[in-house]
Amino acid sequence: MLKNDVVTEFVEAGYQISPDALEMITSHKMPEKLARYVLSVVDESILVIDAEHIDIDGFEKNGRYTRSVNDGDFGVSIASVDSQTPMSRNMKLPLSSESCKNHVDILFDITDRSTCVGEYMEFVQYFRDRYSRLSEIIRSRINARPIESLRRNSSGFGRNERYEEVSIIGMVSDLKTTTNGHRLIELEDPTGSFSALVRVNDKELFEQASRLILDEVIGIGGVLTNDSKLLIANKITFPELPNSVSCRNWTKGKAVFISDIHIGSSTFLEDAWERFIDFLNGKSDNEKLSEMSRDIRYLLVAGDVVDGIGIFPGQENELSIKDVYEQYRVAGKYFSQIPENIQVVISPGNHDAVRQAEPQPKLPERIRSFFPDHITFVGNPALLNLEGVKVLMYHGRSIDDMVAAVPGVSYQNPTTAMVEMMRRRHISPIYGSRVSIAPEKNDHFVIEQVPDIVHCGHVHTVGAERYRNVVLINSGTWQAQTEFQKRVNLIPNPARVPVVDLSDFKTSILKFN
Amino acid sequence: MGKKVVGELTDTYFNWLESKVKREIEVANRARSNGKDPKPHVEIPLAKDLADRVENLIGVPGVADRIRQLEETMSREEAALAIGKEIAENRITTFDSRVEAVENAIRVSVAMLTEGVVAAPIEGIDRVDIKKNDDGSEYISIYYAGPIRSAGGTAQALSVLVGDYVRRGINIDKYKPRKEEVERYIEEIIIYKNVASLQYMPSEDEMRLIVENCPICIDGEPTEQAEVEGYRELERIPTNRVRGGMALVLAEGLALKAPKVQKHVKKLNIDEWEWLDTLISGTGSGKSDSTSNDSKIKPSEKYLRDLIAGRPVLSYPSRPGGFRLRYGRSRNTSFAAIGINPASMVLMDEFIVTGTQLKTERPGKAAGVAPVDTIEGPTVRLKSGDFLRVDDEKGARAIQSQVDCIVDIGEILINYGDFLENNHPLVPSSFCFEWWVQECREMCPENIISEEELIDPDQSTVLQLSNTHNVPLHPKFTYLWHDIEIEELGILATFISENGRLDAEQQELVLPRNDNSLKIKAILEKLLVLHKVHGSTIVIKEPLPLIYSLGLDDNLKLKWELSILESINETLSVVNLISGMKIFARAPFRIGARMGRPEKSNRRKMSPAPHVLFPIAEFGGNKRDLNAASCFTESMNSKVGEIAVEVGNRVCPACSMETHECRCECGEFTVPRLYCQRCKISVNVDKCPRCGSYATSTDARNIDFKSIYMKAFENLGERNCLDSFKGVKKLMSKHMTPESLEKGILRAKYDLFTFKDGTIRYDMSDIPLTHIRPSEIGVSVEKMQEMGYSEDIHEKPLVNENQVLQLKVQDLVISYDAAEYLLRTTRYIDELLTKHYKCEPYYQANSIEDLVGSMMIGLAPHTSAGVLGRLIGFTKAAVGFAHPYFHAAKRRNCDGDEDCVMLLMDGLLNFSYEYLPNKRGGKMDAPLVLTTRIDPNEVDKEAHNIDVCERYPLEFYRATEKYLNPKDLEEIMDIVSNRLGTTQQYENFMYTHDTSDIAGGPVRSAYKTLGTMIEKINAQLTLADKIRAVDASDVAERVLVSHFLPDMYGNLRAFSRQGTRCVKCGAKFRRPPLTGKCTRCGGKVILTVHEGSVKKYLDISLKVSEKYNVSSYTRQRLELIGLDIKSLFENDQSKQMGLSDFM
Structure with missing residues (x-):
């Protein structure tokens, strides 16, 4: 049994598997059976199957399986995202070691900086900014020419250099499949546009090309055709995250990630939510949990604090609180129950009472006044510095587009969409689909600085994954399945909370239902 | 077909039609045999x-x-x-x-x-x-x-x-x-x-x-x-x-x-x-219990859903003050068209006119409107306090500006057949004269008084009939007792008894008008007791029936104990009891309604509207200007007017010349030159023998358009001085066969536009018509006689223009505007025949009167079969009147739909399959066949449910009180389905209610005369405030929720995801190009959604939400969207000036 098959089997069953565990299974003499056995006994709250979950003895005895650690009602199953000792690299010391102030620096958000007034040139500038910043990243890896220069070539002495390798960097403006099955990519840079062809029999490249999406910025290398009207591609370069981070910041304590609370909705899971608040207060029957809660220094909320009003047609029938300010008042009451030593950061989502177009500014004063003073409000997206640890918060509207556009990306595994964001160094590349944008001067969705943690929500499923040393987290929801989700066959993972240890970036997912 | 199903007169009529069609086909065939069209025959x-x-x-x-x-x-x-x-x-x-x-x-x-x-x-x-x-x-x-x-x-x-x-x-x-x-x-x-x-x-x-x-x-x-x-x-x-x-x-x-x-x-x-x-059993539960049982018919809100901004609600579901249901059929109603009094049209701010669509609560979902002035109009309170009913248009116009409140919007005439068609249980009829007179005849069979006198009798006659023969109280004096509460009855009776003064002749009851009587006036208004206000008094004329109904005697003394009120809970029963008379429910059922689509009478235009189906690609610019294309020069040295367009390639079998025309200069008819696009070889069969793909004759080729253009003018002897002459960008048809340019020149000359199939059409809302008076359709008695109308409905010879005639089934009455358009079309056809086909002219019409008797084709959208019609007259209303059979033959009813007419000769000469778009739906809305003779058996079955009797029988009215299913009465009602297969299916139709003018009342709906949407909405809400049966704040809420909010949300979303467009070449971009300019032509690129379209309704929405006190949910949504818009379109860094603008 190949490693790939095992991984597929686990992914299909809804689990992720760590390399250690994978090794253990594939090296076993009966890998298929073992894999099936593991799947049959594994605790369903576990997301990532690690070596510790693989009970070879139990399997070989073929006897009754005794459930491993079960943490009572709160089912705390702790899944470490990285199994290899992750922090072996040079790590900087905590920046401010002593403070219990739990400091948050807002490195960037749009609040009070929105300059857009809705003119055509702003749209152009917005995309030009995206192009220039992303192309800069790619340019460090390939030697690209402006598109205009390819055209000039054709009329002059181009014939001699027919087989010359050329590279261009451009924004994808169109993707087509030709009648013969080849993939035609139209690229655009500020000087013009050009088409590149990926041949169907160029297996690896074609596979890469089939995952391309509109409006991302890529580099393509290849050979020009005789008439210099088409580039036959042989290499595609993504902006990508760097392979390794030479140094990494850390601090002590834990950060808790939540989103999509949807207070005011008739499907809001009030009981689970209150259990979660109790947990933050150290009030938990479970010793492990109460111990854990003592370490918590940060609570990050990635949008959709309330269900809002008028977000979708007929919403009034699914609301338990129909007054949006009342929704926030209730939310404020809940947040005031959170101990003051936990620093709360709230950014808005598409259900919140700020503009729908992204980037969104932080919640307005009238709403902030319902919340305790020490809470920090930021826009969406926002880049934060938690005493050295950089966290990128984004509500995650673009995941809808990613799921529709990229094969293999699904709502069940939301971090797959986030990996695609990382590879493109952009959290919301596709324009004109589900994400509304405000044409600001700068494209705030470009990931210029590599964060340590990326935190999204929106899709109501939980996931945690490490991609090239960046911890990707989707923090689920506090809302049960809605009418809309029922119709589109979407099963949410409510009341699961990812917790990251800021000293070693180990991630656990707690369960509150 | 053994038995005789067509009467003699009708038979003559059909033969007349058929021989005229034959004649026109001959003319057209002769013309087309010239070979200027894709096929040399019709x-x-x-x-x-x-x-x-x-x-x-x-x-x-x-x-x-x-x-x-x-x-x-x-x-x-x-x-x-x-x-x-x-x-x-x-x-x-x-x-x-x-x-x-x-x-x-x-x-x-x-x-x-x-x-x-x-x-x-x-x-x-x-x-x-x-x-x-x-x-x-x-x-x-x-x-x-x-x-x-x-x-x-x-x-x-x-x-x-x-x-x-x-x-x-x-x-x-x-x-x-x-x-x-x-x-x-x-x-x-x-x-x-x-x-x-x-x-x-x-x-x-x-x-x-x-x-x-x-x-x-x-x-x-x-x-x-x-x-x-x-x-x-x-x-x-x-x-x-x-x-x-x-x-x-x-x-x-x-x-x-x-x-x-x-x-x-x-x-x-x-x-x-x-x-x-x-x-069926799973879903049928709702159906089975609606069959009988009166309480099951509940007010239905359905018609109020998707309320449209600017189209007013006239009455809320089954609410007092709304349309009172009167059963019957007029000459211009039935078949999903209802009648209302022209005075109602005027007083409801002229939103509803002949042909306007009404969305109704029952029996059907929608209906067309026609004026019927023999039913009651609205009852209004004037600013002076006078309370009166207006039954005619003139009276309505006189008081229009003084109306304070429309307490009752009048009657609505709906025929039995519409209930039958919709399978809607009959609901209790209003107590009306037709019913009363039959009750009266039953009680006193000897004809003491003639029916004419009984229509509007005085109080003494009525009371005498009631007292001596126990006849129910005449509807004129029957008030709406069921609309007031029991207590109100006591209050009214006591007040009149204590404060009323009756004059010696018993002709006037005078009540004091002071603070105490405010409530009394309100009760009188609910009852629809008409009265006047003179200074400090309220005066009621002919008050005796009211006084007796209230159980008072001639000295206004209360004859009964107020304690009776405690034991009975129905006001009407109390009134029957205390008055000692038989008093019926005056208006037990109200019909809710709102305005649907406005009426239509307009030329059919494609957009952009071409004069001719000739392709000129981009060479005519955005206006598709043929003259510009003919002057096009690509560069200094190239030939003027040579343009590359896609057309069907044809070849002459005799001289092998390639052309796009259907007949070669040598006189031979050309054939399409098929070739395979993939193998680039010419093939003579449909499929390429080498690769098997479909062969095509279309090709982009250079044509010398300048000479084609000039030659066309030369052929016709016309001068090139047209204001505008437009072609199309690209042909949509399979073989891309273009029309002759000559046709376009003549169309442009007469300002006519062609449709996708080469015909010229005119659209009108459908309204039924079964009887006409020559005077109201603008045609002389002689002309009518010429058209075969020899007798009126009473079988008297036609001599007077006010006699009522039964409309023949394929005769049409069209709007004057349509007639003018068609008159121009006849001139175009005559010139086409003489100058293009070199034949004799056909119509030679000088005025629209000359058009009477012309043959037409009626054709409804989504259908492919035209129906032959004959033009018989004209109307000022913006509708097309025709016999219900004619509408049914097109598979239309008259619930506010519209369809088109064209001249038969136009269809015969200019229609060709070759022009039809080669795409889904291309064959719709084209006259692929023509039905020449209407057989009622073969029209839409809906038309079989039309009742054609003179008066509904007494059993009918009694059945309505029992909520019977209309099917149970099919036997006793004179409906078309009972006449099928006999000569009566075409003849001896009658109607229950006459109207003095089939097109009375205002002519154009206010919806069309008001300019901006904001004006329309203001008018809609003003009317809502005026009508008692309408809840203005609910209307405001619905308009906001169904129209403004979605519009703003939609536009806001569209703004942030919009595509862009090049102003020069029209190229569309999903996303603005990085170069900022059009990647194709370098032209200026602009946004497709602007700030203005997002903000358009924000101000009015906020104003409306405040004035009409809409729900807080809706108000909050507006507030949030206001903030959203502000955040998106205002620069944070320079917004200091107007922070409180939206709050």
């Missing part, structure tokens, strides 16, 4: 009956004869199923493959079910496929397309049954759906409901039941842009997009019309359809 075949139409439409030879045989013994539906089976079994003609046979079988059946008129069988069924079940057996899959909608629910549902019926004949198994396929249907139909609209939305269980059991796979081609999200990439469903045809057939067809399908299943004894029982 291309519209005549069809004398349904069988002909079906054969012409589908093109299966031999079908017509077999249909006629089958129809002798079977009903239409049975025959349709039978013929389907025979075709599938190759018994009528032999097909190459099973698939083809099944496909044609289904098409023919559907064509029969739809009277061979609509395009559904050709356009609505894309194809049929035979596929494999998971167990290896075969099943039939029918691919429905959007135009299946035009078939209507019953035919859609039966098409599935046909499929099942024929599959049994050729041994194909049933469809066994996979689980995910079932769920896909459900998800998809829900999405379809959101993006398009469905009349009926089945529950998920119903859908599951249908899909799991339906023996045929209902498939379809994608029609919507929307895609499913859950069940994607299914193996047997080739698309992820929403399939509209499938959704329609499943929801509006099978789910909604299950009982009808079941009827046929039982009749034909087909097994495996037992699941229909479950479907």
Whole structure:
């Protein structure tokens, strides 16, 4: 049994598997059976199957399986995202070691900086900014020419250099499949546009090309055709995250990630939510949990604090609180129950009472006044510095587009969409689909600085994954399945909370239902 | 056809029509034989009956004869199923493959079910496929397309049954759906409901039941842009997009019309359809309890849904003050058209005029409006306090500006047939004169007083009849006792007794008007007791019936104890008791209504509107200007007017010259020059012999347009001085055959526009008409006699222009504007005949009067069969009046729909198949066949439910009180279906209520005369404030929620996801190009959604929400969207000035 098959089997069953565990299974003499056995006994709250979950003895005895650690009602199953000792690299010391102030620096958000007034040139500038910043990243890896220069070539002495390798960097403006099955990519840079062809029999490249999406910025290398009207591609370069981070910041304590609370909705899971608040207060029957809660220094909320009003047609029938300010008042009451030593950061989502177009500014004063003073409000997206640890918060509207556009990306595994964001160094590349944008001067969705943690929500499923040393987290929801989700066959993972240890970036997912 | 079904006069009429058609065809054939058109002969075949139409439409030879045989013994539906089976079994003609046979079988059946008129069988069924079940057996899959909608629910549902019926004949198994396929249907139909609209939305269980059991796979081609999200990439469903045809057939067809399908299943004894029982019993519960039991008819809000901004609500569901239901039919109503008094039209701010659509609470969903001045108008309170009823337009105009409140909006005339057609239980009739007089005759058979005197009698006559013969109190003096509370009755009686003064002649009751009597005035208004205000008194004329009804005597003394009120809870019963008279409920039922679409009478224009179907690509600019194209020069040295366009290539067989024209200069007729696009070789057959792909004759080629252009002017002897002369960018037809430019020159000369098939059309709202007076249609008595109108309805010879004549079934009355347009068309045709075809002119009309007697074609959208008509007169209203049969033959009723007319000669000369777009729906809305003679048996069955009697019988009125089903009265009512197959089906029609003018009242709806949407909304809300039966704040809320909020949300979203457009070449970009300029032509690129369109309704919404105190939910939504807009369009860094703008 190949490693790939095992991984597929686990992914299909809804689990992720760590390399250690994978090794253990594939090296076993009966890998298929073992894999099936593991799947049959594994605790369903576990997301990532690690070596510790693989009970070879139990399997070989073929006897009754005794459930491993079960943490009572709160089912705390702790899944470490990285199994290899992750922090072996040079790590900087905590920046401010002593403070219990739990400091948050807002490195960037749009609040009070929105300059857009809705003119055509702003749209152009917005995309030009995206192009220039992303192309800069790619340019460090390939030697690209402006598109205009390819055209000039054709009329002059181009014939001699027919087989010359050329590279261009451009924004994808169109993707087509030709009648013969080849993939035609139209690229655009500020000087013009050009088409590149990926041949169907160029297996690896074609596979890469089939995952391309509109409006991302890529580099393509290849050979020009005789008439210099088409580039036959042989290499595609993504902006990508760097392979390794030479140094990494850390601090002590834990950060808790939540989103999509949807207070005011008739499907809001009030009981689970209150259990979660109790947990933050150290009030938990479970010793492990109460111990854990003592370490918590940060609570990050990635949008959709309330269900809002008028977000979708007929919403009034699914609301338990129909007054949006009342929704926030209730939310404020809940947040005031959170101990003051936990620093709360709230950014808005598409259900919140700020503009729908992204980037969104932080919640307005009238709403902030319902919340305790020490809470920090930021826009969406926002880049934060938690005493050295950089966290990128984004509500995650673009995941809808990613799921529709990229094969293999699904709502069940939301971090797959986030990996695609990382590879493109952009959290919301596709324009004109589900994400509304405000044409600001700068494209705030470009990931210029590599964060340590990326935190999204929106899709109501939980996931945690490490991609090239960046911890990707989707923090689920506090809302049960809605009418809309029922119709589109979407099963949410409510009341699961990812917790990251800021000293070693180990991630656990707690369960509150 | 053995027995006589056509009377002598009618027979003469039909012969007259047919001989005139023949004459026109001869003229047209002579002209076309010149070869200036794609075919040298007329291309519209005549069809004398349904069988002909079906054969012409589908093109299966031999079908017509077999249909006629089958129809002798079977009903239409049975025959349709039978013929389907025979075709599938190759018994009528032999097909190459099973698939083809099944496909044609289904098409023919559907064509029969739809009277061979609509395009559904050709356009609505894309194809049929035979596929494999998971167990290896075969099943039939029918691919429905959007135009299946035009078939209507019953035919859609039966098409599935046909499929099942024929599959049994050729041994194909049933469809066994996979689980995910079932769920896909459900998800998809829900999405379809959101993006398009469905009349009926089945529950998920119903859908599951249908899909799991339906023996045929209902498939379809994608029609919507929307895609499913859950069940994607299914193996047997080739698309992820929403399939509209499938959704329609499943929801509006099978789910909604299950009982009808079941009827046929039982009749034909087909097994495996037992699941229909479950479907019907599951959904039928609502139906069974609405059959009798009065309390079950509840006010229905449905018609208020999707309220449209600027189109007012006239009355809330069943609310006092709304339209009072009067049963009956006027000359210009029935067949889903209702009548209201012209005074109501005027006082309701002229929103409703002749032809305007009304969305109604019952019996149907919508109706056209016609003026009827023999029913009661609105009752209003003037600013002076006077309370009066206005029954005529003149009176209404006189007081229009003084109206304070419209307490009652008047009566609405609805005929029995509309209740029958909609299968709506009869609801209690208002107590009206027609009813009363029959009650009166029954009580006192001796005719003491003539009927004329009884229409408007004085109080003493009425009281005498009531007292001596126990006749119910005359409706004139019957007040709306059921609208007031019991306590109010006591208060009123006591007040009058204590404060009233009756004059000596007993002609006037005077009440004091002071603070104490405010409530009394309100009660009098609720009762519709008319009164005047003189200084500090309220004066009621002819008050005795009121005084007696209240149980007072001549000295205004209370004859009864107030304690009676405690024991009885119905005001009307109390009144009957204390007055000692028989008093009926005056208006027990009100009909809610709102304005639907405005009436229409306008030329048909495509957009942009061309004069000729000649392609000029981009060379004419955005205006498609032919003159500009003829002057085009590519560069300094190139030839003037040489342009590259796509046209069909033709070749002359004699001299081998290539051309786009249908006749070569040498005189020979040209043929298309086919070639294979892929192999680049010329082939002479449809399919390329080398690669097998379809050959085509279309090609982009350079044509010397300048010389074609100049030559066309020269040929006609016209000067090139047209204001505008427009062609098209590209031809949509298969062979891309262009029209002769000459036709366009003459059209442009007379300012006429062509439609996609080369004809000139005029659209009008449909309103029925069964009787006319020569005076009201602007035609002289002599002319009418010439047209065959010799007798009036009382069989007296026609001598006077005010006599009432029965309209002949194919005669049309069109608007004056239409007549002017058609007059210009006749001039165009005459010049075309003389200058282009070099023939004799045909019409030679100088004024619209000369058009009377012209032959026309009536054609409804979504249909493919024209109906022959004859122009008989003109009306000032913006509608097209025609006999209900004529509308039914086009498969229209008169519920506010519109369709078009064209001149028959225009169709004969200019229509060609060759021009029709080669795409889905291209064959719709084109006269593919022409029905020359209307047979009531073969028109839409709806027309069989029209009542044509002079007066509804007393039993009818009594039946309405019992909420009987209209079907139970079919026997005693004189309706068309009882006359079918006899000469009476065309003759001796009557009506119950006359009207002095079929087009009375205002002519143009205020909706059309008011300018901006904001003006319309203000007018809508002003009217809502004025009418008692309307809740203005609810209207405001609905307008906000259904119109403004979605508009703003939608535009805001669109703004942030918008595409851009090049102003120069019109190229569209999904995203602005990085260069900032058009990547194709370098032109300036602009946004497609602007700040202005997002903000358009914000101010008015905020104002309306404040003034009408809408719900806080809606107000908050407005507040949030205001903030959203502000945040998006205001620069944070420079916004200091207006922070409080929105708060």
